[in-house]
């Protein structure tokens with residue numbers, strides 16, 4: 481199966497599961513459920529839940545066994561995007577080519593939709609314990625990890641730096657530190673979720689974390705390059721490609737992807753899908 485077909489198939493089953501897990505738009509108070517569904521179904525690539533599923537597959541588990549946790553992480557990602565676009569943050573009127581959540585529903589509802597998505601994300605991870613073969617202990621471990629990877633030492637902390645650091649005098653080291661927290665953390669969590677729920681050993685978790693950190697950093701550098709190519713760069717925001725140029729960004733993202741794939745050596749050919757997903761990030765156009 482080509483990686484494009486793999487991504488399409490997985491996205492379809494994730495979209496169906498999300499539709500099943502989320503409350504209907506009619507459920508009162510209708511406006512918040514409409515706002516939630518608006519952002520969840522506005523064209524996200526589902527990279528994070530796909531990584532959770534692909535990691536579970538590496539351990540011989542099927543998509544169903546980790547689907548709720550995978551979708552929970554996608555809801556947390558959606559929360560971060562809605563809040564990121566708010567006027568008090570990046571003040572973006574558009575997301576994925578469509579009006580951002582607060583432009584359609586107003587700031588108050590957008591803020592609350594983000595809050596609700598964060599809570600629902602945790603709820604779905606808890607509900608993954610309904611799967612028979614999943615150990616309760618691994619759900620607890622995953623909940624603890626989720627708090628860590630989205631908390632002030634990671635995603636929220638990264639966002640704090642993102643709104644405070646200025647692009648002109650930023651050092652490469654600071655930029656890497658910011659990208660590790662802002663973007664790579666949630667990507668790492670997605671991979672670790674698949675591994676933890678599948679009963680991975682410490683050595684396997686360590687290798688997968690290295691993979692996650694490297695593809696996460698590459699993902700953000702590529703995102704910066706795409707922002708420049710599509711003329712969507714915010715001059716005030718830290719941006720690797722803006723700071724170090726497109727050529728250096730391309731070679732750096734290629735180096736990171738190679739390092740990510742190298743860290744999967746212990747899995748031999750069982751990790752072929754994760755390797756293909758890493759390569760795909762280099763050629764993605766959105």
Ligand code: GRG
Nearest residue numbers: 524525526527560563564635636639662663703
């Ligand atoms: C608690 C106020 C508060 C905020 C939470 C907002 C926030 C912290 C963090 C934002 C982090 C952020 C927006 C990072 C950018 C990561 C990134 C490159 C997102 C785009 O990911 P894609 O391309 O998105 O996977 P799609 O559209 O495919 O879903």
